[in-house]
Amino acid sequence: MRQRMLEGALGAVGIVLMIAGIVAHQRALTAPPGRQASARQVVPAAPPRAFAIVDARVFDGTSVIDRATVLVESGKIKAIGPQVEVPEGFAVVNAYGKTLLPGLIDAHTHAYEDALQRAIVFGVTTEIDMFTDARFAATQRSEQARGVVTTRADLVSAGTLATAPGGHGTEYGIAIPTLTRPDEAQAFVDARVAEGSDFIKIIYDDAASYGLKLPALSRETMNAVVAAAHRRGKLVMVHVSTSQAAREAIDAGADGLAHIVADVASDKALMALMQLHHSFVVPTLTVIASSAGDTAAARVLAAEPVLSTYVSATERRTLNAAFPSRLRASHGLQNASALVGDLRRAGVPILAGTDAPNPGTAHGLSIHQELQLLVNAGLSPVEALAAATSVPAGIFKLSDRGRINVGLRADLVLVDGDPTRTITDTRRIATVWKGGVVVERPVPKATAAAPVQTHGLVSEFEADTTAAFGAGWQISTDKIMGGTSEASMRIVPGGASGSRGSLEVTGGIKPGSMYAWAGPMFFAGPTPMAPVDLSRFKSLTFWTKGDGGTYRVLMFATSLGRIPAEQTFTAGPQWREVVMPIAGFGPQVNGSDLQAFLFSGGQGQTSFRFQIDDVRFR
Amino acid sequence: MSDLRIYGLEAWTELLKVLRLPAYALPTIGFPAIFYVLFALALGGRQASGTSVGTYMLATYGAFGVMGASLFGFGVSLAIERAQGWLLLKRSMPAPPGAWIVGKLAVSLAFSLAVVVVLSTLGVLFGHVRMPLGTWVPLVAVLVAGALPFSAFGLALGYLLGPNSAPAVVNLIYLPMAFFSGMWVPIEMLPNVMKQVALCLPAYHFAQLALAIVGAGRGGPAWSHVLFLVGFTLFSVALALFAYRRDEGVTFG
Numbered sequence: 001m002r003q004r005m006l007e008g009a010l011g012a013v014g015i016v017l018m019i020a021g022i023v024a025h026q027r028a029l030t031a032p033p034g035r036q037a038s039a040r041q042v043v044p045a046a047p048p049r050a051f052a053i054v055d056a057r058v059f060d061g062t063s064v065i066d067r068a069t070v071l072v073e074s075g076k077i078k079a080i081g082p083q084v085e086v087p088e089g090f091a092v093v094n095a096y097g098k099t100l101l102p103g104l105i106d107a108h109t110h111a112y113e114d115a116l117q118r119a120i121v122f123g124v125t126t127e128i129d130m131f132t133d134a135r136f137a138a139t140q141r142s143e144q145a146r147g148v149v150t151t152r153a154d155l156v157s158a159g160t161l162a163t164a165p166g167g168h169g170t171e172y173g174i175a176i177p178t179l180t181r182p183d184e185a186q187a188f189v190d191a192r193v194a195e196g197s198d199f200i201k202i203i204y205d206d207a208a209s210y211g212l213k214l215p216a217l218s219r220e221t222m223n224a225v226v227a228a229a230h231r232r233g234k235l236v237m238v239h240v241s242t243s244q245a246a247r248e249a250i251d252a253g254a255d256g257l258a259h260i261v262a263d264v265a266s267d268k269a270l271m272a273l274m275q276l277h278h279s280f281v282v283p284t285l286t287v288i289a290s291s292a293g294d295t296a297a298a299r300v301l302a303a304e305p306v307l308s309t310y311v312s313a314t315e316r317r318t319l320n321a322a323f324p325s326r327l328r329a330s331h332g333l334q335n336a337s338a339l340v341g342d343l344r345r346a347g348v349p350i351l352a353g354t355d356a357p358n359p360g361t362a363h364g365l366s367i368h369q370e371l372q373l374l375v376n377a378g379l380s381p382v383e384a385l386a387a388a389t390s391v392p393a394g395i396f397k398l399s400d401r402g403r404i405n406v407g408l409r410a411d412l413v414l415v416d417g418d419p420t421r422t423i424t425d426t427r428r429i430a431t432v433w434k435g436g437v438v439v440e441r442p443v444p445k446a447t448a449a450a451p452v453q454t455h456g457l458v459s460e461f462e463a464d465t466t467a468a469f470g471a472g473w474q475i476s477t478d479k480i481m482g483g484t485s486e487a488s489m490r491i492v493p494g495g496a497s498g499s500r501g502s503l504e505v506t507g508g509i510k511p512g513s514m515y516a517w518a519g520p521m522f523f524a525g526p527t528p529m530a531p532v533d534l535s536r537f538k539s540l541t542f543w544t545k546g547d548g549g550t551y552r553v554l555m556f557a558t559s560l561g562r563i564p565a566e567q568t569f570t571a572g573p574q575w576r577e578v579v580m581p582i583a584g585f586g587p588q589v590n591g592s593d594l595q596a597f598l599f600s601g602g603q604g605q606t607s608f609r610f611q612i613d614d615v616r617f618r
Numbered sequence: 619m620s621d622l623r624i625y626g627l628e629a630w631t632e633l634l635k636v637l638r639l640p641a642y643a644l645p646t647i648g649f650p651a652i653f654y655v656l657f658a659l660a661l662g663g664r665q666a667s668g669t670s671v672g673t674y675m676l677a678t679y680g681a682f683g684v685m686g687a688s689l690f691g692f693g694v695s696l697a698i699e700r701a702q703g704w705l706l707l708k709r710s711m712p713a714p715p716g717a718w719i720v721g722k723l724a725v726s727l728a729f730s731l732a733v734v735v736v737l738s739t740l741g742v743l744f745g746h747v748r749m750p751l752g753t754w755v756p757l758v759a760v761l762v763a764g765a766l767p768f769s770a771f772g773l774a775l776g777y778l779l780g781p782n783s784a785p786a787v788v789n790l791i792y793l794p795m796a797f798f799s800g801m802w803v804p805i806e807m808l809p810n811v812m813k814q815v816a817l818c819l820p821a822y823h824f825a826q827l828a829l830a831i832v833g834a835g836r837g838g839p840a841w842s843h844v845l846f847l848v849g850f851t852l853f854s855v856a857l858a859l860f861a862y863r864r865d866e867g868v869t870f871g
Binding site for chain 1: 836850
């Protein structure tokens with residue numbers, strides 16, 4: 001009996017205590033946050049924007065730490081090292097297998113519109129701009145002066161460049177002051193300083209190496225601008241394109257070359273001069289490759305799976321775009337790379353720069369190609385990474401960035417893999433931080449090509465130019481690009497295989513335009529240039545006859561950018577069927593994003609005439 | 619022979635027994651260790667709350683292991699020994715009648731300590747678990763002390779269950795309770811209903827007490843968990859007394 005009472009009492013007390021425990025715990029859990037914090041002494045409140053990147057391989061701007069923890073607090077780096085403890089309340093980013101880099105610096109760009117927002121998506125947290133609208137630069141600078149802007153790359157800019165009236169730099173539609181005489185140099189530089197230019201950029205190039213002849217500053221004027229800038233304590237960058245001009249610029253005391261030259265493969269004198277003057281170079285191999293007609297690398301970059309997700313349609317187009325053929329430098333990447341290799345061995349500082357957004361480049365994106373080209377030219381991956389971080393930061397006196405060091409700004413890029421060995425791993429970006437804030441990297445919405453209801457027939461040209469689908473036929477000529485070619489089309493009686501009518505095209509291709517064309521253009525989408533998916537068809541077929549000339553079919557597809565692909569056909573005296581495989585337009589064309597095609601006269605055909613009939617996809 | 623020496627011998631022989639019959643020792647230490655390696659060290663990344671997965675799960679799998687050592691050490695072995703008539707035999711021995719309880723409690727505590735040491739070693743070596751000594755010592759102490767309430771509960775189960783059903787029933791209590799108490803995956807990842815149910819589970823309060831020490835508890839004062847566990851211990855003892863009385867009735871009544 002006594003035992004039963006003991007059992008009952010013990011059990012009852014036990015149950016009461018358990019309920020009391022539950023109630024106490026439950027009340028603490030549902031208490032308002034303020035009270036909860038006071039009841040919960042164990043975890044102190046997290047400091048603002050505090051996080052730890054742990055187990056990362058760290059490239060600190062100059063050297064590699066195999067495994068370290070980096071603490072970031074209030075936008076700055078608080079600690080770095082293999083033995084750093086993660087304090088309570090710090091969010092933890094596991095970076096095992098990843099490499100942490102300082103935010104990348106592109107040391108040669110032209111920033112406008114959304115360039116800086118785009119650059120940071122690809123890990124470029126600072127752009128050193130070599131010429132943009134001075135008002136644009138001023139706006140960015142005043143924003144940056146108010147505090148770290150975490151949504152875009154920072155801008156450091158030359159603002160307006162120094163060039164001769166009508167010289168390189170005046171062709172972009174921005175009215176800029178120019179100069180002609182040495183005695184105008186100081187006033188010119190002082191005006192730039194007043195505008196806020198962070199450094200002075202000079203064009204010393206008559207574009208002869210591009211087959212042009214543009215007005216250029218005289219050597220004396222260039223010398224005077226360099227001296228005037230140095231009097232105001234401003235660093236001077238000079239754009240040159242020949243080794244002769246490069247030597248003259250360095251001789252004048254220019255701090256850096258805005259491009260490497262490509263007219264020679266070796267220049268001992270230039271090397272010695274640059275060593276002597278402690279000058280540096282921003283090779284911009286990316287744009288040199290592109291201007292030499294080599295856009296393969298740019299295409300590879302745009303298709304790089306990790307990065308390509310973030311590449312916008314506009315960027316894809318500029319990446320795929322080529323320089324106009326007559327502007328193409330006759331000398332290529334080989335010379336430039338050889339010179340970069342020599343200068344590296346001579347100890348000349350090399351800075352990574354892209355010259356985005358020229359054809360074949362894109363803001364931010366292209367720095368990854370430049371890094372690879374620098375490694376190809378002989379830099380080690382670590383030297384290449386330094387060329388995009390600590391080296392430009394040091395030269396442009398950006399003392400708060402370019403390295404991962406205590407007290408510096410937390411502009412950081414975390415990438416998968418190990419770019420200190422495999423430079424292309426810089427493309428495998430996991431996270432970008434600007435001032436300790438994670439950068440949102442929007443994925444552009446794909447403008448998916450609509451499928452189209454068709455059995456393949458486009459037009460039979462029996463009585464008119466109606467088409468079975470799409471936005472119809474329209475004459476297109478190079479007049480929109482400043483050309484003077486002409487064409488017209490009309491339905492004429494008598495078509496292929498005895499049909500009632502066909503389309504006659506007459507016109508003339510006039511010389512004077514880089515891409516001359518004229519002829520009827522068919523828009524496959526419901527609105528002009530809207531892409532449609534015709535990938536289930538293998539070929540474009542039509543019947544033709546004409547004056548015996550060789551004519552072109554230009555195919556437009558979003559994957560091609562602005563530049564169409566073409567195939568040719570000959571229009572002889574008899575009706576003949578032409579079958580053009582879609583794949584014949586090139587490896588990028590698979591019919592899934594066709595915008596339009598165009599029957600055009602050929603280059604130099606000042607007067608042409610041909611008929612086409614029964615156009616269809618098959 | 620002094621009573622103290624008898625208790626010591628009882629504990630020592632009990633310990634020898636479980637070491638020589640690896641059916642207890644192996645799973646008791648092996649399962650928490652394997653789970654910890656699989657879920658915390660191999661699969662676990664880092665979690666963003668400031669406590670690494672390795673540390674968080676050292677607390678929860680440590681509690682899990684201690685709970686297993688006690689429930690099986692007491693519950694299952696008692697049920698089997700009872701059926702074998704071993705306890706009856708012991709009554710005729712020149713020893714205090716409750717000496718075997720002390721022996722079993724010693725085994726539970728020893729294996730609890732062993733589980734915690736093994737998991738801690740794994741955590742330090744492979745999970746980058748780093749804690750100041752001021753955190754290590756309380757954590758180990760709380761985990762090992764957790765053997766007490768669950769040993770009491772095991773004692774009750776040992777008297778309530780038959781030899782064949784005991785392993786199954788103990789597992790049916792042990793494994794689901796561990797899961798719903800957030801010992802396998804953090805309680806935050808469970809649905810809300812389960813979080814409410816968890817409040818009534820002793821394993822939950824045990825795990826939260828351990829987590830509070832490493833700074834990863836859900837909040838609330840630590841004494842609420844202690845209160846619950848003390849209550850649970852008393853309740854278990856009462857249950858054991860009741861079950862013992864019933865068992866005596868079956869045997870001698």
